[in-house]
Amino acid sequence: MRPRPTLGGFLLRDVRNGERMMSREMTGAKMVVQALKDQGVEVVFGYPGGAVLPIYDELFQQDGIRHILVRHEQGAVHMAEGYARSTGRPGVVLVTSGPGATNAVTGMVDALMDSIPIVVLTGQVPTFMIGSDAFQEADTVGITRPATKHNWLVKETDRLAETIHRAFHVATHGRPGPVLIDIPKDVQFATGTYVPPQKAATGYYQPQVKGDIEVITRLVEAMEKAERPVFYTGGGVINSGPAASQLLRELVDATGFPITSTLMGLGAYPASGKNWLGMLGMHGLYEANLAMHGCDLMINVGARFDDRITGRIADFSPRSRKAHIDIDPSSINKVIHADFPILGDVAHVLEDLLKVWKARGRKTNREALARWWAQIEEWRKVDCLRYRPSETTIKPQYAIQRLEALTRGRDRYVCTEVGQHQMWAAQFMKFEAPNRWMTSGGLGTMGYGLPASIGVQIAHPEALVINVAGEASWLMNMQEMGTAVQFRAPVKQFILNNERLGMVRQWQELLHGERYSHSWSEALPDFVKLAEAFGCKGIHCRDPKELDDAIMEMIDHDGPVIFDCLVEKHENCFPMIPSGKPHNEMLLSADAEAFRSGAVLV
Amino acid sequence: MSALNIKKGSSSHSAYDLRSSYADVAETHTLAVVVDNEAGVLARVIGLFSGRGYNIDSLTVAEVDHTGHRSRITLVTTGTPQVIEQIKAQLGRLVPVHEVHDLTVEGPAVQRELALFKVAGTGEKRVEALRLADIFRASVVDSTLESFIFEITGTSEKIDAFADLMRPLGLVEMARTGIAALSRGSSRRN
Numbered sequence: 125m126r127p128r129p130t131l132g133g134f135l136l137r138d139v140r141n142g143e144r145m146m147s148r149e150m151t152g153a154k155m156v157v158q159a160l161k162d163q164g165v166e167v168v169f170g171y172p173g174g175a176v177l178p179i180y181d182e183l184f185q186q187d188g189i190r191h192i193l194v195r196h197e198q199g200a201v202h203m204a205e206g207y208a209r210s211t212g213r214p215g216v217v218l219v220t221s222g223p224g225a226t227n228a229v230t231g232m233v234d235a236l237m238d239s240i241p242i243v244v245l246t247g248q249v250p251t252f253m254i255g256s257d258a259f260q261e262a263d264t265v266g267i268t269r270p271a272t273k274h275n276w277l278v279k280e281t282d283r284l285a286e287t288i289h290r291a292f293h294v295a296t297h298g299r300p301g302p303v304l305i306d307i308p309k310d311v312q313f314a315t316g317t318y319v320p321p322q323k324a325a326t327g328y329y330q331p332q333v334k335g336d337i338e339v340i341t342r343l344v345e346a347m348e349k350a351e352r353p354v355f356y357t358g359g360g361v362i363n364s365g366p367a368a369s370q371l372l373r374e375l376v377d378a379t380g381f382p383i384t385s386t387l388m389g390l391g392a393y394p395a396s397g398k399n400w401l402g403m404l405g406m407h408g409l410y411e412a413n414l415a416m417h418g419c420d421l422m423i424n425v426g427a428r429f430d431d432r433i434t435g436r437i438a439d440f441s442p443r444s445r446k447a448h449i450d451i452d453p454s455s456i457n458k459v460i461h462a463d464f465p466i467l468g469d470v471a472h473v474l475e476d477l478l479k480v481w482k483a484r485g486r487k488t489n490r491e492a493l494a495r496w497w498a499q500i501e502e503w504r505k506v507d508c509l510r511y512r513p514s515e516t517t518i519k520p521q522y523a524i525q526r527l528e529a530l531t532r533g534r535d536r537y538v539c540t541e542v543g544q545h546q547m548w549a550a551q552f553m554k555f556e557a558p559n560r561w562m563t564s565g566g567l568g569t570m571g572y573g574l575p576a577s578i579g580v581q582i583a584h585p586e587a588l589v590i591n592v593a594g595e596a597s598w599l600m601n602m603q604e605m606g607t608a609v610q611f612r613a614p615v616k617q618f619i620l621n622n623e624r625l626g627m628v629r630q631w632q633e634l635l636h637g638e639r640y641s642h643s644w645s646e647a648l649p650d651f652v653k654l655a656e657a658f659g660c661k662g663i664h665c666r667d668p669k670e671l672d673d674a675i676m677e678m679i680d681h682d683g684p685v686i687f688d689c690l691v692e693k694h695e696n697c698f699p700m701i702p703s704g705k706p707h708n709e710m711l712l713s714a715d716a717e718a719f720r721s722g723a724v725l726v
Numbered sequence: 727m728s729a730l731n732i733k734k735g736s737s738s739h740s741a742y743d744l745r746s747s748y749a750d751v752a753e754t755h756t757l758a759v760v761v762d763n764e765a766g767v768l769a770r771v772i773g774l775f776s777g778r779g780y781n782i783d784s785l786t787v788a789e790v791d792h793t794g795h796r797s798r799i800t801l802v803t804t805g806t807p808q809v810i811e812q813i814k815a816q817l818g819r820l821v822p823v824h825e826v827h828d829l830t831v832e833g834p835a836v837q838r839e840l841a842l843f844k845v846a847g848t849g850e851k852r853v854e855a856l857r858l859a860d861i862f863r864a865s866v867v868d869s870t871l872e873s874f875i876f877e878i879t880g881t882s883e884k885i886d887a888f889a890d891l892m893r894p895l896g897l898v899e900m901a902r903t904g905i906a907a908l909s910r911g912s913s914r915r916n
Binding site: 265266269270273274277294298299328329452453454456457458 | 762765766769770773777808811812816818819820821822824
């Protein structure tokens with residue numbers, strides 16, 4: 125190593141920080157803890173095991189980092205996702221080799237699909253035993269290569285600290301995603317030189333954040349003339365940070381263009397905003413989908429033309445020119461051709477877009493816009509979310525409407541599992557701010573919501589954190605109630621219990637001749653007793669008249685609650701665009717009879 | 727799909743659109759991919775192709791810059807223009823990938839492949855094999871009384887042509903390296 129200049133930049137800054145940041149010798153295990161601290165990590169979700177014991181020993185001897193002991197490694201990753209999505213900071217997971225790593229795979233793929241920054245640290249058998257089929261050995265980097273944005277196997281302690289800093293850099297820059305560092309046990313025991321974050325080489329991975337100003341200007345020209353424009357926004361707005369949501373609101377309100385969002389982007393534009401159309405997609409709102417189908421200028425901000433959004437590609441918004449703002453070059457022109465491809469970070473691009481639009485005189489085609497809004501109002505009158513209310517059974521939509529009404533205005537975070545309840549929550553709950561809505565979009569991971577809600581609650585101890593769940597999804601990771609109780613995370617598990625795999629049942633009813641193949645549970649637990657067994661509160665409700673009181677009891681209880689809400693068993697989720705159909709062929713609940721008879725099945 | 731007896735183009739029984747949206751016109755492109763020479767980088771590239779259903783017609787890889795730890799992967803792939811663009815974008819976003827060049831569209835390029843042919847025979851066939859090898863500027867790198875090993879360098883088409891000629895003359899086996907390629911001219915592309 126070259127001698128360090130005594131008054132170099134690092135040293136000055138280090139002195140100012142009052143911390144000893146110079147390179148120093150330590151064990152690999154200590155290095156892990158030091159690197160996490162230097163990265164600003166406050167919480168680690170993990171589960172100990174043979175191959176990570178040295179790191180756990182270091183965690184024991186410090187109190188800067190809080191460790192949350194999970195009950196299953198998949199839960200650890202979902203908790204880290206909930207933590208990351210609700211804070212904007214990367215979530216950190218620590219698990220052991222072999223089964224510890226393989227159990228974490230589902231969570232990593234989930235984070236990859238939804239672009240959530242996660243850093244997973246796995247123990248590995250000692251380097252000299254790798255490849256020998258040792259106890260709890262798995263080819264972790266091999267298994268997780270397609271499950272992560274990038275991963276590393278660290279074979280020398282001297283490279284460990286820098287690799288961890290690089291991992292944080294890669295996870296949080298460009299399109300965020302999960303990364304994994306596999307650390308053999310002998311590397312944890314051995315001594316090496318610690319490298320602080322400032323000295324780690326990260327220059328090689330610097331994705332472009334500024335958009336092409338020429339294309340931005342062409343887009344502004346199109347916006348000035350557009351007769352039927354629509355903003356179609358996604359999770360990229362949330363990932364870009366609060367500034368992006370702020371800029372989006374300014375742009376939407378200033379132009380007066382309608383805006384819809386994917387499942388992932390809810391909250392970027394407030395649900396109470398006057399230009400809000402609601403969510404689009406397979407179970408999106410009628411007015412949102414018809415606006416997408418009928419628009420002449422579509423401005424995609426941080427969404428990726430997922431197949432749940434587009435329906436049949438050939439008929440997707442056939443008469444529109446499309447702008448696509450995305451930080452990932454492989455998203456642009458992947459599914460849908462972009463007439464205005466803009467590679468860059470949402471906040472940077474929106475800032476430039478606003479600047480150019482203002483500089484050119486804040487022009488829009490007002491007359492045409494008024495006609496467009498009149499058309500949208502016509503579509504709104506369809507009232508696509510209406511359902512047949514009941515006085516005797518709780519309709520799932522009604523349960524969510526009451527939950528929304530009774531929690532509105534509170535410091536509230538909502539998670540979901542996957543299925544009908546997830547879509548109803550997206551349709552009926554109103555999100556006013558980003559980072560308040562945690563749901564598994566891309567991968568559709570049942571079992572996501574409970575652990576995610578715990579991760580959110582750990583990050584926001586005073587907030588009201590609700591997991592809107594279905595009983596089948598919830599059971600997939602119910603062991604994490606133990607984590608909630610142990611760490612006093614007062615998460616509210618609002619389970620819409622229809623004793624069915626509701627979404628599967630719906631597809632079987634509509635598309636598979638009502639043959640309900642294995643889509644119901646005959647042996648569900650008594651959720652109130654289950655709550656008692658976990659040492660938390662259980663609430664059971666089956667009468668619509670008692671629902672409000674029961675929800676208030678859940679909210680007011682100071683501790684975790686399992687709320688067993690018995691709902692209508694055969695309710696279907698509408699509106700719905702059957703796969704392979706265009707947006708203008710969506711089914712409203714009134715059409716369901718026709719659908720069932722096969723009339724629209726050709 | 728055919729086993730399930732679902733009509734091509736029908737998607738009414740699926741949660742997915744079962745039709746392939748890709749047109750049938752496929753092109754062959756040669757890509758040069760400059761990567762960090764680190765463990766697993768080739769697995770990442772190959773995994774991307776298998777995981778997303780792209781084709782690899784040929785692939786060669788070796789370190790080209792020892793001090794900079796850079797390797798160069800030369801890859802020949804076939805797909806529709808849209809797929810080729812996707813392949814380049816997907817390769818480009820892998821963390822250890824530094825550059826992706828499409829030598830098929832970025833101006834003229836030299837493409838060469840090396841092959842070894844083992845040809846066994848006696849008498850007239852043996853003489854004819856040697857004569858053809860001379861025409862193709864193949865050199866003899868191993869010889870017994872009943873066989874030759876020829877080494878030949880050239881475009882893939884030239885090697886294909888040579889293989890066709892050797893087959894009736896006693897071709898026993900052959901080994902090909904796959905394509906290595908550089909753009910023509912003085913500028914550096916890696």
